[in-house]
Amino acid sequence: MVQKLEGALAGLSDxxxxxxxxxxxxxxxxxxISVRLGISRSMVEKHMxxxxxxxxxxxxxxxx
Numbered sequence: 001m002v003q004k005l006e007g008a009l010a011g012l013s014d015x016x017x018x019x020x021x022x023x024x025x026x027x028x029x030x031x032x033i034s035v036r037l038g039i040s041r042s043m044v045e046k047h048m049x050x051x052x053x054x055x056x057x058x059x060x061x062x063x064x
Contacts, residue, residue, distance in 0.1 A: 001062065008058035016051040019044055 009017055015037075022028045022036065030048070034041040 004059065004062070008055050011058060012051050012054055013047075016047045016054070019047040020051040020055075023048060 009020070012020065018037070019033055022033045023030070028036065030041050030044045033044045037044070
């Protein structure tokens with residue numbers, strides 16, 4: 001299970017992975033991530049949505 005998650009995370013773009021990890025594991029808000037990375041909040045949301053879509057495709061029900 002851990003290997004499957006690591007593989008799915010590795011399949012994300014660098015920015016998608018960074019945004020996802022900052023939000024889910026460091027518990028930063030989208031605004032905090034945007035400040036840290038120097039990108040707009042809207043771009044953070046887009047990266048997060050794409051990451052979640054890709055992870056859902058790769059992991060299916062493991063995310064629920």
